[in-house]
Amino acid sequence: MAWTEAHGGYWVLSDYASVFEAARDDELFTSRRLPEYGGDGLSVTIPKAQTSFHIPIELDPPEFRPYRKVVNKVTAPAAVAKLDAVIKKYVTAFIDEIIESGDADLAFVAGVPAAVTIDWLGLDASEYKLYVDAMHTLVSAPPGSPEYLHAQDVAVPWVTQTVKAHIAERRKNPTDDATSAFIEADLDGRKLTDEEIYSILELIISGGVGTTASLVTSALVWLYQNPTERQRLIADPSMVDIAVEEFLRVFSPTQALARTITRDAEFQGCPVRKGDRALLGWGSANRDPNQFENPDDVDITRWPNRHMAFGVGVHRCAGSHLGKAMAREMIRQILERMPDYEVDMDRVVAYPDQGTNAGYHSIPVTFTPGQRRGELLFAGKARD
Known part of the structure; x- marks a missing residue:
């Protein structure tokens, strides 16, 4: 553990044992939004982000558990397994968009988790670009750039309006999508409110779009830089499952998240105080x-x-x-259909800020052109 004076001062937990212990001690290291310590805003970032409240990431037990039980029913392995065909469909379609050209920006993979996630929620997948703008561009583009400002001023408000209207529509006309599942869910004998459902959906969209793209872009650049290892995965695609776990460890798409200390205590030999902020370094612990x-x-x-x-x-x-299911399919298909991709490393653009999410904003590549495998899903539909 170390103390830094940055952003008003906070503890940095960097080794595996400290991060593991703190993350499991919700009584001492709370995720709750406590404006009296560090100001108002999302409690799990430093500095606190000025966002709406997020369920269940900003709740701790016992309030946390009923909400997480509802979310787990929708995100459990058995539920995700039913999305295998949907994931494959979108990965195939996105590669089809560029496969005949022989050159592309591999950062296009950010569109895949956006399309899969919003399709799963019952939203219009052809509008995936606006979700990428809203949830991915804010962490991948330089603050103040035209892309960033468009995301902040146009895309995010559009997503808020669209998702809230979608919840209202599904409450009147439920289907078999994930949004309807949240509407029908039982939360200790009552139904979730529209505000609670919106909070959960926004967290799902923002988390699903950004982190998966971060992981896959990092892995694809590394595989280009390590052709022998790339060839091993091409020769034996079954190795991708374990390789993805290692990519998660090494590249840790979410580098760190924060907590607030609830009382004076000694932790790992350090005298922590009530109200201190602490950053749990997943990426550091993984090394x-x-x-x-x-x-x-x-x-x-x-x-x-x-x-x-x-x-x-x-x-x-x-x-x-x-x-992980989306990452595995993206890596497998790119290695199968674009096995000789060459990255122009002089033009690669990494995220400008690596504190929360790591990854690449732009990865220009060339490759041997291939053939499409189906119809273009979004031709003439996706909004710019």
Whole structure:
């Protein structure tokens, strides 16, 4: 643990043992929004982000558990398995969009989790670009840039309006989508309000779109830089499952999240005080040599792999199964259909801020053109 004076001062937890213990101690390290400590805003970032309230990430037990039970029913492995065909459809369609050209920007993969997630929620997948703008561009584009300002001033308000209207419509006319499942869910004997459902859906969209794109872009650049390992995955696609776990460990798309300390205590030998803020470094913990042998080496056969890329404890990412399913399919199809892609490293653009999400905003590539496998899903439909 170390103390920094940045952003008003906070603790940085960097080793595996400290992060693991803190993430499981919700009584001492709370995720609740406490404006008297560090100001108002989203409590799990430093500085606090000025966003609407998020369920259930800003709740702790016992209030947390009924909401998480509702979310788990929709995001459990069995539920995600039913989306396999949907995931494959969209990955295929996005690659079809560029496969005949021989050159592209591999950052297009950000559209896949957006399309899958909003389709799953029952929204219009042809409008995926606006969701990418709203939830991905804000972490991938330089603050103040035209892209960033468009996302902030146009895309985010549009998403808010669209999602709220969708919830109202589904309450009148439920279907078999995930939004309808939340509307019909039982929360300790009552139904969720529209505001609660919106809070959950916004968190699902923002988390699903940004983190999966971060993971896959990082993995694709590394595979280009390590052609021998890329060839191993091309020769044996079954290796991708374990490789994705290692990519999660090494690249940790969510680098860190914050907590607020609730009382004076001693933690890992440090005198923490009530109201102190603390940053739990998932990415750093995932490189701890006391937990991982040769932690800075990317070993695509590493197993077991007890990384904390999805967090740990009650707040472990509920969408982890869906995120991994999308990442596996994207990597497999790109390696199968564009196996010789060459990255123009001089033109690659990394995220300007790596504190919360890591990844690449732009990855220009060339490759041997291939053939489409189906009809273009979004031709003439997707909004610019």
